Amino acid sequence: AQSVTQLGSHVSVSEGALVLLRCNYSSSVPPYLFWYVQYPNQGLQLLLKYTSAATLVKGINGFEAEFKKSETSFHLTKPSAHMSDAAEYFCAVTQRGAGSYQLTFGKGTKLSVIP
Protein backbone atom coordinates (compact mmCIF):
# COMPACT_ATOMS: atom_id res chain seq x y z
CA ALA A 1 0.00 0.00 0.00
CA GLN A 2 1.17 3.49 -0.76
CA SER A 3 1.09 6.45 1.61
CA VAL A 4 2.33 10.01 1.82
CA THR A 5 3.46 11.98 4.86
CA GLN A 6 3.71 15.76 4.79
CA LEU A 7 5.68 17.18 7.70
CA GLY A 8 4.05 20.29 9.09
CA SER A 9 0.40 21.13 8.62
CA HIS A 10 1.26 24.85 8.67
CA VAL A 11 4.39 26.59 7.44
CA SER A 12 5.02 30.34 7.64
CA VAL A 13 7.74 32.13 5.71
CA SER A 14 8.60 35.75 5.14
CA GLU A 15 8.16 37.23 1.69
CA GLY A 16 11.40 36.63 -0.23
CA ALA A 17 12.48 33.71 1.95
CA LEU A 18 13.04 30.12 0.89
CA VAL A 19 9.99 27.88 0.79
CA LEU A 20 10.53 24.24 1.78
CA LEU A 21 7.58 21.87 2.07
CA ARG A 22 8.40 18.32 3.01
CA CYS A 23 6.94 15.12 1.59
CA ASN A 24 7.93 11.52 2.26
CA TYR A 25 6.32 8.57 0.58
CA SER A 26 5.97 4.91 1.35
CA SER A 27 5.56 2.59 -1.60
CA SER A 28 6.51 -0.96 -2.47
CA VAL A 29 7.67 0.11 -5.94
CA PRO A 30 8.99 3.45 -7.19
CA PRO A 31 5.91 5.62 -7.56
CA TYR A 32 4.81 8.58 -9.58
CA LEU A 33 4.80 11.69 -7.37
CA PHE A 34 2.85 14.91 -7.65
CA TRP A 35 2.53 18.27 -5.95
CA TYR A 36 -0.82 20.02 -6.20
CA VAL A 37 -1.70 23.50 -4.95
CA GLN A 38 -5.09 24.67 -3.71
CA TYR A 39 -5.74 28.40 -3.57
CA PRO A 40 -8.53 29.60 -1.31
CA ASN A 41 -11.98 28.56 -2.53
CA GLN A 42 -10.58 26.82 -5.59
CA GLY A 43 -9.94 23.30 -6.82
CA LEU A 44 -6.53 21.66 -7.00
CA GLN A 45 -4.00 22.59 -9.65
CA LEU A 46 -0.94 20.56 -10.64
CA LEU A 47 2.36 22.22 -9.71
CA LEU A 48 4.70 19.50 -10.92
CA LYS A 49 5.12 15.74 -11.19
CA TYR A 50 7.88 13.14 -11.10
CA THR A 51 7.69 10.28 -13.59
CA SER A 52 11.37 9.15 -13.53
CA ALA A 53 12.62 11.20 -16.49
CA ALA A 54 14.67 13.45 -14.17
CA THR A 55 15.05 13.56 -10.40
CA LEU A 56 14.88 17.37 -10.27
CA VAL A 57 11.52 18.50 -11.52
CA LYS A 58 10.61 22.08 -12.32
CA GLY A 59 7.02 23.22 -12.11
CA ILE A 60 4.93 26.31 -12.47
CA ASN A 61 5.35 29.56 -10.52
CA GLY A 62 9.05 28.92 -9.80
CA PHE A 63 8.55 25.76 -7.75
CA GLU A 64 10.70 22.68 -8.06
CA ALA A 65 11.02 19.33 -6.30
CA GLU A 66 13.74 16.71 -6.08
CA PHE A 67 13.07 12.99 -5.99
CA LYS A 68 15.45 11.23 -3.59
CA LYS A 69 14.93 7.50 -3.65
CA SER A 70 17.35 6.83 -0.77
CA GLU A 71 15.37 9.17 1.46
CA THR A 72 11.94 8.32 -0.05
CA SER A 73 11.37 12.06 -0.29
CA PHE A 74 9.97 14.55 -2.76
CA HIS A 75 10.31 17.94 -1.06
CA LEU A 76 8.96 21.07 -2.74
CA THR A 77 11.06 24.23 -2.81
CA LYS A 78 10.96 27.78 -4.10
CA PRO A 79 13.93 30.14 -3.66
CA SER A 80 11.89 33.26 -2.90
CA ALA A 81 8.35 33.28 -1.53
CA HIS A 82 5.76 35.64 -2.92
CA MET A 83 2.52 36.71 -1.28
CA SER A 84 0.62 34.92 -4.04
CA ASP A 85 2.14 31.60 -2.94
CA ALA A 86 -0.10 31.52 0.13
CA ALA A 87 -2.17 28.38 -0.37
CA GLU A 88 -2.47 24.76 0.69
CA TYR A 89 -0.09 22.29 -0.90
CA PHE A 90 -0.68 18.58 -1.30
CA CYS A 91 1.81 15.87 -2.12
CA ALA A 92 0.31 12.81 -3.83
CA VAL A 93 1.45 9.45 -5.14
CA THR A 94 0.25 6.82 -7.59
CA GLN A 95 1.69 3.41 -8.17
CA ARG A 96 3.37 2.38 -11.40
CA GLY A 97 1.66 -0.24 -13.48
CA ALA A 98 -1.42 -0.68 -15.58
CA GLY A 99 -4.63 0.37 -13.94
CA SER A 100 -2.94 2.26 -11.11
CA TYR A 101 -4.63 5.63 -11.25
CA GLN A 102 -5.59 6.16 -7.64
CA LEU A 103 -4.00 9.28 -6.23
CA THR A 104 -3.14 8.95 -2.56
CA PHE A 105 -2.80 12.39 -0.97
CA GLY A 106 -0.94 13.65 2.02
CA LYS A 107 -2.86 15.68 4.58
CA GLY A 108 -1.68 18.97 3.15
CA THR A 109 0.53 21.86 4.27
CA LYS A 110 -0.90 25.34 4.51
CA LEU A 111 1.67 27.93 3.52
CA SER A 112 1.42 31.45 4.92
CA VAL A 113 3.60 34.23 3.54
CA ILE A 114 4.33 37.11 5.89
CA PRO A 115 4.92 40.53 4.32
Place this chain on the structure above:
Amino acid sequence: EAQVTQNPRYLITVTGKKLTVTCSQNMNHEYMSWYRQDPGLGLRQIYYSMNVEVTDKGDVPEGYKVSRKEKRNFPLILESPSPNQTSLYFCASSYALAGYNEQFFGPGTRLTVL
Protein backbone atom coordinates in the same frame (compact mmCIF):
# COMPACT_ATOMS: atom_id res chain seq x y z
CA GLU B 1 -11.84 25.89 -22.38
CA ALA B 2 -10.86 22.50 -20.98
CA GLN B 3 -12.48 22.10 -17.62
CA VAL B 4 -14.26 20.00 -15.04
CA THR B 5 -17.51 21.49 -13.80
CA GLN B 6 -19.46 20.61 -10.70
CA ASN B 7 -22.93 21.61 -9.59
CA PRO B 8 -24.03 22.85 -7.21
CA ARG B 9 -21.05 24.67 -5.71
CA TYR B 10 -22.75 24.99 -2.33
CA LEU B 11 -25.51 22.89 -0.84
CA ILE B 12 -27.17 22.80 2.53
CA THR B 13 -29.55 19.91 3.12
CA VAL B 14 -31.09 17.84 5.89
CA THR B 15 -30.44 14.31 7.01
CA GLY B 16 -32.03 11.69 4.78
CA LYS B 17 -32.91 13.90 1.82
CA LYS B 18 -31.46 12.35 -1.33
CA LEU B 19 -29.16 14.55 -3.37
CA THR B 20 -27.00 14.39 -6.47
CA VAL B 21 -23.87 16.36 -7.22
CA THR B 22 -23.12 16.51 -10.91
CA CYS B 23 -19.69 16.41 -12.52
CA SER B 24 -18.92 16.96 -16.18
CA GLN B 25 -15.67 17.17 -18.15
CA ASN B 26 -15.08 18.30 -21.72
CA MET B 27 -11.65 16.74 -22.29
CA ASN B 28 -12.79 13.27 -23.41
CA HIS B 29 -11.09 11.73 -20.38
CA GLU B 30 -11.66 8.07 -19.64
CA TYR B 31 -10.87 8.25 -15.93
CA MET B 32 -13.05 10.16 -13.47
CA SER B 33 -13.00 10.20 -9.71
CA TRP B 34 -14.66 11.70 -6.65
CA TYR B 35 -12.79 12.87 -3.55
CA ARG B 36 -13.83 14.39 -0.27
CA GLN B 37 -11.65 16.86 1.56
CA ASP B 38 -11.82 17.22 5.33
CA PRO B 39 -9.61 19.42 7.54
CA GLY B 40 -6.48 17.58 8.64
CA LEU B 41 -7.27 14.54 6.50
CA GLY B 42 -6.35 15.73 3.01
CA LEU B 43 -8.30 14.29 0.08
CA ARG B 44 -9.70 10.81 0.18
CA GLN B 45 -11.06 8.96 -2.82
CA ILE B 46 -14.73 7.95 -2.73
CA TYR B 47 -15.32 6.26 -6.09
CA TYR B 48 -13.65 6.19 -9.46
CA SER B 49 -14.50 5.17 -13.00
CA MET B 50 -12.14 3.86 -15.65
CA ASN B 51 -14.67 4.34 -18.45
CA VAL B 52 -18.38 4.22 -19.26
CA GLU B 53 -20.21 1.64 -17.13
CA VAL B 54 -16.98 0.82 -15.21
CA THR B 55 -16.88 2.07 -11.63
CA ASP B 56 -15.14 0.96 -8.45
CA LYS B 57 -14.83 1.88 -4.79
CA GLY B 58 -12.14 4.11 -3.45
CA ASP B 59 -11.09 4.44 0.17
CA VAL B 60 -14.30 5.88 1.64
CA PRO B 61 -17.29 4.67 -0.44
CA GLU B 62 -19.82 4.10 2.36
CA GLY B 63 -22.98 6.16 1.93
CA TYR B 64 -22.26 7.14 -1.68
CA LYS B 65 -23.26 5.88 -5.12
CA VAL B 66 -22.02 6.78 -8.58
CA SER B 67 -22.92 6.03 -12.16
CA ARG B 68 -21.12 6.49 -15.48
CA LYS B 69 -23.60 6.30 -18.31
CA GLU B 70 -21.82 8.84 -20.49
CA LYS B 71 -18.12 9.46 -20.82
CA ARG B 72 -18.34 13.14 -19.86
CA ASN B 73 -20.55 12.81 -16.75
CA PHE B 74 -19.94 11.19 -13.37
CA PRO B 75 -22.61 12.14 -10.81
CA LEU B 76 -22.20 11.48 -7.09
CA ILE B 77 -25.37 10.35 -5.32
CA LEU B 78 -26.06 10.51 -1.60
CA GLU B 79 -29.27 8.54 -1.13
CA SER B 80 -29.63 9.26 2.58
CA PRO B 81 -27.15 11.95 3.62
CA SER B 82 -25.93 12.11 7.20
CA PRO B 83 -24.08 14.87 9.06
CA ASN B 84 -20.77 12.99 8.79
CA GLN B 85 -20.97 13.53 5.03
CA THR B 86 -20.61 17.27 5.53
CA SER B 87 -17.47 17.96 3.53
CA LEU B 88 -15.90 19.57 0.49
CA TYR B 89 -16.22 17.34 -2.57
CA PHE B 90 -14.05 17.36 -5.67
CA CYS B 91 -14.50 15.65 -8.98
CA ALA B 92 -11.42 14.94 -11.10
CA SER B 93 -10.66 13.47 -14.50
CA SER B 94 -7.65 12.33 -16.52
CA TYR B 95 -6.57 10.26 -19.46
CA ALA B 96 -6.45 6.64 -18.36
CA LEU B 97 -3.36 5.57 -20.24
CA ALA B 98 -1.05 5.61 -17.23
CA GLY B 99 -0.86 6.62 -13.60
CA TYR B 100 1.42 9.55 -14.31
CA ASN B 101 -1.26 11.51 -16.10
CA GLU B 102 -2.32 14.73 -14.42
CA GLN B 103 -5.75 14.72 -12.84
CA PHE B 104 -7.82 17.83 -13.51
CA PHE B 105 -10.01 18.94 -10.64
CA GLY B 106 -13.34 20.69 -10.54
CA PRO B 107 -13.92 23.76 -8.35
CA GLY B 108 -15.48 21.77 -5.52
CA THR B 109 -18.90 21.39 -3.92
CA ARG B 110 -19.29 22.37 -0.29
CA LEU B 111 -21.98 20.20 1.26
CA THR B 112 -23.53 20.72 4.68
CA VAL B 113 -25.89 18.09 6.06
CA LEU B 114 -27.92 19.27 9.05
